[in-house]
Amino acid sequence: FVRRWRKDASENWRQVWAGLLGPAAHVPSLDPARDMSRVTRAITTENSGALREFVLAEAPFDLSRAMTSLDQGNQFERSTVFGLSIWQKGGFALSRVGPRTIAVGGPAEVDELVEVRLGLREDLKITGQLFDRFQALDQDSAVRLISRDPANLPQLFPPLFQPELLSSCELFGVALTLQ
Numbered sequence: 001f002v003r004r005w006r007k008d009a010s011e012n013w014r015q016v017w018a019g020l021l022g023p024a025a026h027v028p029s030l031d032p033a034r035d036m037s038r039v040t041r042a043i044t045t046e047n048s049g050a051l052r053e054f055v056l057a058e059a060p061f062d063l064s065r066a067m068t069s070l071d072q073g074n075q076f077e078r079s080t081v082f083g084l085s086i087w088q089k090g091g092f093a094l095s096r097v098g099p100r101t102i103a104v105g106g107p108a109e110v111d112e113l114v115e116v117r118l119g120l121r122e123d124l125k126i127t128g129q130l131f132d133r134f135q136a137l138d139q140d141s142a143v144r145l146i147s148r149d150p151a152n153l154p155q156l157f158p159p160l161f162q163p164e165l166l167s168s169c170e171l172f173g174v175a176l177t178l179q
Contacts, residue, residue, distance in 0.1 A: 019160060020143060023105040024057040027094060028076075029069045035059050037100075045149070054113055055104045056097070067096050081114050130171075137175040146173040 017032070018025045024039045025032050032039070038058040045051055059066075067085070070076055076087035086095040086107075093110040097103050103113035115121040134146040147153055150172035153161050166172060 016160065022053060023055050023092065026092065027057060027066075027102065027104055028073075029066045030057075030059065032057075035061075035066075045152075051152075051155070052109055053105055054109050056113070057102050057104055058098075059100045059102075062099050063096055063102060070094075081111065082118050082120075084114050084118065086110060086114060133171070133173055137173055138177065140177065143174070143176040145175075147171070 021032055021036075021039050022041050024036065024041075030036065036057050037060040040056045040058075042054045043051055044054075070087050071078065071085075076089045079086050079088065084095055084097070086093055088107050088110075091106055092104075093107040094102050094104045095110050095114050097113060097117040103110045103117075112121060116123050130146060130148060134144065137144045137146065148171060150161075150166040150169040151163075153166050153172065154163050
C-alpha cells in the first residue's frame with residue numbers, strides 16, 4: 001500500500017511524510033525513508049501558549065559521514081557547545097547527540113537537546129499515566145502518537161486528523177504500522 005501510494009499519490013505522500021517527520025524530513029544528506037530508523041518528536045506547550053518541538057532522528061549507521069559533509073559545505077554556520085557541533089541556517093539547526101542520533105529543529109530546541117546530552121540540563125522525560133498509555137501502544141509500530149491536547153494536533157499534522165474527531169477527545173492515542 002505504501003509503495004503504491006508513494007507512486008500513485010506522490011504529492012499526498014510527501015505532505016503526510018513531512019507532517020509526520022517534521023524537521024527531520026529536511027536533514028541535508030540524509031534520505032528519511034532510507035537513512036532514518038526512528039524519529040522521535042516531543043511537542044510541549046510553554047506557559048505563554050507557545051509550542052516547542054524537540055526532534056531526535058536515529059539512523060541505522062554511524063552519522064560521521066553525514067556530519068562531515070555538513071562541515072565541508074558552506075550552507076550552514078557551525079558553532080560548538082562543549083565540543084558538540086551545532087549547524088544552523090536560518091530557523092533550522094541540527095547537532096549530532098550520539099553516534100547514530102541527531103537533534104533537529106529550531107535553534108533553541110536543538111541547543112537544549114545538546115545541553116541534555118551533555119548533562120547540563122535535566123532530560124525531557126514524560127512520566128505518569130500519559131507515559132504508561134504511550135508505552136501501551138504497539139512499540140513495533142511505525143508511528144506512535146499520544147496527546148493530552150488533541151484539539152491542537154491539526155497545527156502539527158494538518159493532512160492527517162480531522163478537527164471534528166480531535167475536538168471531541170480528551171486524550172488521543174494512535175499506533176500505525178506501515179507495511
